Amino acid sequence: MQVDKTTLNDLAIFSHEEEQSVLHHLDFTRTVGGREWLKVLLGKPLGSIKEINNTQQLLQRVMAIHAEWPETISNGTVMVLEKFYDTPIDEMAQHANTLNALTYKALHGPDYSLVKYSVTHFSDFVRGLHTLETLLRNAGNPATLQVMGQRISMLLNKPELQAIITSQKSQLVTPAEILQRGYFFRRRFKDECFELIDLYCRLDAYYSMATACLKFGYTFPHFVESEQPQFSASQLRHPLLKTPVACDLTLTPQQNFLFLTGANMAGKSTFIKAAGLTAYLAHIGMGVPAKKVTLTYFDGLLSNIQVVDNIIQGESYFFNEVQRIRKTIEKISDGKKWLILIDELFKGTNVQDAMKCSSTVIEGLLKMNNVLFVLSTHLYEIGEALKVFPNIQFRYFETEVKNGQLLFSYQLKEGVSNDRLGYLILKREGVVDMLEKL
Numbered sequence: 001m002q003v004d005k006t007t008l009n010d011l012a013i014f015s016h017e018e019e020q021s022v023l024h025h026l027d028f029t030r031t032v033g034g035r036e037w038l039k040v041l042l043g044k045p046l047g048s049i050k051e052i053n054n055t056q057q058l059l060q061r062v063m064a065i066h067a068e069w070p071e072t073i074s075n076g077t078v079m080v081l082e083k084f085y086d087t088p089i090d091e092m093a094q095h096a097n098t099l100n101a102l103t104y105k106a107l108h109g110p111d112y113s114l115v116k117y118s119v120t121h122f123s124d125f126v127r128g129l130h131t132l133e134t135l136l137r138n139a140g141n142p143a144t145l146q147v148m149g150q151r152i153s154m155l156l157n158k159p160e161l162q163a164i165i166t167s168q169k170s171q172l173v174t175p176a177e178i179l180q181r182g183y184f185f186r187r188r189f190k191d192e193c194f195e196l197i198d199l200y201c202r203l204d205a206y207y208s209m210a211t212a213c214l215k216f217g218y219t220f221p222h223f224v225e226s227e228q229p230q231f232s233a234s235q236l237r238h239p240l241l242k243t244p245v246a247c248d249l250t251l252t253p254q255q256n257f258l259f260l261t262g263a264n265m266a267g268k269s270t271f272i273k274a275a276g277l278t279a280y281l282a283h284i285g286m287g288v289p290a291k292k293v294t295l296t297y298f299d300g301l302l303s304n305i306q307v308v309d310n311i312i313q314g315e316s317y318f319f320n321e322v323q324r325i326r327k328t329i330e331k332i333s334d335g336k337k338w339l340i341l342i343d344e345l346f347k348g349t350n351v352q353d354a355m356k357c358s359s360t361v362i363e364g365l366l367k368m369n370n371v372l373f374v375l376s377t378h379l380y381e382i383g384e385a386l387k388v389f390p391n392i393q394f395r396y397f398e399t400e401v402k403n404g405q406l407l408f409s410y411q412l413k414e415g416v417s418n419d420r421l422g423y424l425i426l427k428r429e430g431v432v433d434m435l436e437k438l
Contacts, residue, residue: 001045002300010305028211034204045283055285062210072128096179115182218287228253229337235291238274245410262397263419299336318348
């Protein structure tokens with residue numbers, strides 16, 4: 001699925017404000033490398049339903065053994081292993097015995113302490129990987145997990161490592177054994193160790209995704225094979241909200257355009273982003289924040305939510321809006337399946353101009369049956385003329401004013417809203433009083 005940087009920013013997959021990003025929300029990794037792998041997995045939607053199903057099965061497998069995930073491997077463990085290879089120490093004997101081990105300990109005390117400390121963490125790492133590989137071992141594993149598990153098993157299948165795996169953690173290790181293991185890890189297992197670290201970090205990223213699915217109650221979407229796009233979500237919610245209000249959304253080839261209205265702060269932008277995030281997470285193989293989702297594979301997802309001007313290039317807000325729409329039309333004219341999200345079309349010009357431009361664009365987009373659209377606007381006046389098109393559906397977020405106070409239910413209703421509450425919000429926030437006192 002094609003997704004550009006603008007869409008990733010609009011949906012806050014990654015964000016300069018870390019705590020407001022989807023990455024931060026889904027990050028339950030235990031290692032720095034795991035977090036880097038999580039960024040890779042989040043930033044790369046999968047290329048087919050087969051790949052998506054494979055990842056869904058992988059995450060479900062991890063979820064099944066989630067409570068038994070080994071605790072012996074931490075970010076500190078990985079850091080110790082990496083530092084061991086970078087720290088200069090005096091050479092150890094290739095064949096350590098009691099005599100030369102005690103001599104090394106006496107003459108090279110700090111180095112011996114470092115080797116002992118590192119070997120302890122190596123042993124924890126090896127035992128943890130063995131436990132994990134055993135837990136994940138299953139004839140029905142998806143291909144990706146099967147390959148990773150087999151590779152871990154192969155790398156651990158060495159006499160030196162098997163001796164660690166079969167020994168008890170509390171068992172005393174002699175200085176000679178410490179130096180034997182230290183020499184093996186440092187001189188004969190470096191490349192393999194870094195490969196195992198990378199394999200674990202990748203599994204750590206999948207563990208993070210599985211943890212999010214369990215913690216937030218995400219469900220795995222169902223993909224259907226179809227020549228025309230469709231997207232149906234029951235009790236859809238925005239994953240970053242602490243107390244979201246769930247809504248339903250259905251887009252079909254027969255009604256592929258959602259015309260969304262409502263007052264400021266009523267929930268339009270949040271709803272649009274929730275729909276986009278659900279589609280996006282579905283295409284990386286994740287569970288999604290909804291009770292049930294059925295959709296086709298989309299060849300692309302584009303948004304037009306947070307357009308900005310460009311002072312350096314002398315481009316106005318409105319000009320960049322027009323350019324974004326032009327580029328969108330160019331992309332979705334390829335006959336493939338797209339999901340397009342547009343929030344407040346043509347905010348950068350006067351109302352009359354915006355109405356004319358919006359009507360022209362919407363009437364043109366309604367001709368495309370290979371694309372699903374969710375578009376919000378304050379220009380409810382243009383809705384009446386659009387009712388002649390059979391493939392458009394009208395929804396709005398209701399608002400209520402009681403005793404001068406604004407009430408938002410965040411419930412999605414059928415129809416068009418003509419609420420204009422900007423002045424009431426200005427007054428509620430005390431701006432009107434401040435101006436009167438100037």
